Amino acid sequence: MHWADSFLSSRKGDQVISTGISPSGPIHVGNMREILTGDIVYRAARKLGMKSRFLYLCDDIDPLRRVYPFLKPEYSEHVGKPLYRIPSPDGNGTYAQHYVAPFLDSLKKLEVDVEVIYSSELYASGKFYEYIRKVIEEREKIASILEEVSGRKIGRGWFPYSPLCAKCGKINSAIPFSFEDPYVNYECNCGHTGKSDIRRDEGKMPWRVEWPAKWALLGVTIEPIGKDHGAAGGAFESSKRIASEIFGVPGPDTIVYERVMWKGRGPMHSSTGVAIEISEALKFTPEEALRFFIAKGNPGRHLDFDPGLGLLSLTDDCEKYFNAYSGTDSISDPDFREIVEYSGISGFHGPIEPSFRHLATIVQIYSDSESILRSLSRGGREFSVMDKNLEERIDKVKYWLENFAPDMVKFGMLPKGTRVELSGEEKRVLERFLDSVTSAEWDAQKIHDLVYLIASEESMDPPEVFRVFYRVLIGKDRGPRLGFFLSSMDRRRVTERLRECI
Ligand SMILES: [Zn+2]
Known part of the structure; x- marks a missing residue:
């Protein structure tokens, strides 16, 4: 049984599947595992007739933690400010939107049908008001849960709300000293004294408290999480306890997923630069192959993404599955039908022709559309027009050859008349x-x-x-x-x- 079906097999009723990726930098193929894992479970749930929602919670109120290697040094003045209140690196809109927009665009191409919820809006709309009041009132109990689970001491006077300083604009600098519902009074390190209204986006809960508050507010039943959060003593464990002991909800079941490695370079992480942004990956990877990459592998195993020669193995493998589904090939994997259904775009389940590998050769022999079509037609199937789909595939192949393909697969035809010494x-x-x-x-x-x-x-x-x-x-x-x-x-x-x- 496919992992998504197996996960759902013991569940009943409506499901709310939630995912969350911070827009603090380029959203890469490693982050994609979270959202595609959620989306595959969502597809599986719909197939089983479960009424479901699939959410992407965009943590745009989180502070900028440091000047990442991909940022200009001037960003040091924005460290500590919420991501949705920082200007975009390209001068258009906000920092959060700068990284979210290409991500959402990629999700559309991957047919990830997700409701996007911005954490800044949950605060601004007052939806978190009751939850914030509750965590402030129950702060001692929450502190002891966090201490018990993590084994770390939490200082006296710990306060589960970080006000946004009205003067310096930072959300991690002001120190709360009292609560007069709905206001949290604070004194900021910048010298400003003020009050923030918890019914508005004038502050936030720390994420270990915010996470269970989101579960309670949105009724989350399933959430894929990275293995770091899933470890014993980790954030998930304390969040589950806060959900049940403070908010009276069980909290979600999780699918713990392993990391995605850039083959030969290590785990993908935008802060280390070892990362391929999803929008970049889609310039050379067919959409169904990227979905297939996540759908096929069990979440508990790490995945190697290899944009070099490995891309040909990935597309070969994906094509074999799609061709098996449509009856032009065979395969021994008993889950191949589900894998294809969870990978397919617009209900397309194969066969995939021409293959990526085939195109990678042909575009190096011929440059004009007519010759490419004529060459493709020699393979048996007739290609009489350059349709949009084929054109896009050719663009991906060319982008791959120019930017990622190893030299061993690249070649150029020798011009007529070139002499070659032969024995x-x-x-x-x-x-x-x-x-x-x-x-x-x-x-x-x-x-x-x-x-x-x-x-x-x-x-x-x-x-x-x-x-x-x-x-x-x-x-x-x-x-x-x-x-x-x-x-x-x-x-x-x-x-x-x-x-x-x-
Ligand atoms: Zn301040």
């Missing part, structure tokens, strides 16, 4: 090929078989024979799978080139 044996290989290949046999498998036959008759290793073709056509020792590579080209173009090199 007598090498020339004989090409002659035999030209003598044997007929137009009826201009097909990937038949070319492949013919090259193997020539290799055995000449007592050469097949890779040696392949190399002769690659040297003559692209000036390299290696290249795309030969039968398929040659058949992607016009037969005459190939035979003329081989002939001029003999």
Whole structure:
């Protein structure tokens, strides 16, 4: 059973699935695991007929914690201010919107159907008012829960509300000294004394208290969480207790997910720069393949995202699943149907043609649409027009080749007339090929078989024979799978080139 179905199998009734990613920096493929895990459970719940909501809580009232490596040094004056009150790095709108907008745009492309809720609005609308009053009243009890769970001492006078200083604009600098409902009186480190109205966005709860307050306010029943939060003694454990002992709600069940690594570089994290923004990943990864990446792997296992050669393995794997779903291939994974259903965009379940790998070769042979279409049509299926979908795929392939593909998959066709020194044996290989290949046999498998036959008759290793073709056509020792590579080209173009090199 697929992990999402298995998670839901013991549940009944309406579900509210919640996710949260802070817009403190570029939202990357590692963060995406949270939202796609939630979305896959949401798709599964709808399939089971459970009435459900799927939420993305955008923590835009959180303070900027430090000047991250991707920010200009001038941002030091904004450290401590809420993200929705800081100017955007590009001068348009707010800091939070700057990072949220491309993320939401990517979610649309991935068909993640989520309700976006901004934490600043939950405060500004007064929806948190009752909850804030409650946590202030019960602050001693909450402090002892936090101490018990975390094992850390919490100082006397701890106050579960951070006022926003009306003078310096920071949300982590003012110290509350009394509460006169609905006002929290404070004195800020900047010297200002004031009061903040808890019915408005004039302050916030610390996140370990805010988290269970959100669960209670929104009735959250399911939340995917990163394994750091899920550890014993961690924030999830204390939040569950606060939810039940203070707010009288059970709090959600969790799906604990492991990290996403950038293969060879470590865990993705925007503050370390080891991160690929989702909008960037979508410039070269097909949408269904990115969903497939999350849908296929069990959340408890870490994932390696490899934007280099690994992208071809990912797209090959994804295409195999989609092709199996649509009956043009077969696969032994018993969950393949669910995986495809949770990965598909606009109800598309395959087959995927042409493959990403195939396109990556063709766009390096031909640059104009007409030749690309003609070449694709040699594979069996007719491609008569460059539709939007195909155009987008070609753009992704090109972006990948320009920015992420390793040199071993890149090549350029040698212009007509380029001289290549060949030995007598090498020339004989090409002659035999030209003598044997007929137009009826201009097909990937038949070319492949013919090259193997020539290799055995000449007592050469097949890779040696392949190399002769690659040297003559692209000036390299290696290249795309030969039968398929040659058949992607016009037969005459190939035979003329081989002939001029003999
Ligand atoms: Zn201040």
